[in-house]
Amino acid sequence: MGKLVYGGTTEIGFEDRVLAHLQIVVGLKLRRKEGFFFSWRDEQGVGDGRSAIWIDPAIPLLFRYSGGRHPSINKQWLEQLTLSSNSAQGLQLTEEIGALGADEVSADTPPGR
Template sequence: MGKLTYDSTMVVDFDDRTLAHLHLVVGAKLRRGEAFFFSWKDDPGAGDGRTSIWLHPMIPIAFKFHGGRSPSINRAWIDALMLSANSAQGLQLMPEPEMPAHTGSVEVHE
């Protein structure tokens, strides 16, 4: 499990694959100076509710991956997450869609 640390006060676990996709979407938004909400459904062990945080270029955020290898990136998931991030509701974490057979995956090296 990777970790997303928000404002040095909140640490949230996400699997490395999910975290890699969030890293790309959040990074793109913050590089453009855009602030937005990010929401996800909590793990049942954390109460089974929802959490929403305000992401802003001036609020520190860190992505800590558990594994040493970067996962392949599903372009369809990036597109769906980015569409969500650009909506009035902000970025909503959603399940990964199947990769279209013709596009495959994209390798991202950090």
């Protein structure tokens, strides 16, 4: 399991595949210098509730992966997460959607390929 390190001190665990999708969506927002909320459902071990953080270009983020391979990217899920990030509620992590296979690209694949 990878980690999103927020502000240099707070570590939030996510599977590497989830983390790869988050890195792309968050990167798109931060390149435009946009702040936004990011929320997710907590695991049962920490209360089974929801958590949210404010993501801002001034707050350092580290995406730390546990595995050495780049996860494939599900374009359909990526689009859903991107749309969510532009809503008033901010980026809400949802379960992965879409067909696997044709909709997936390697994280190493340059855009447009």
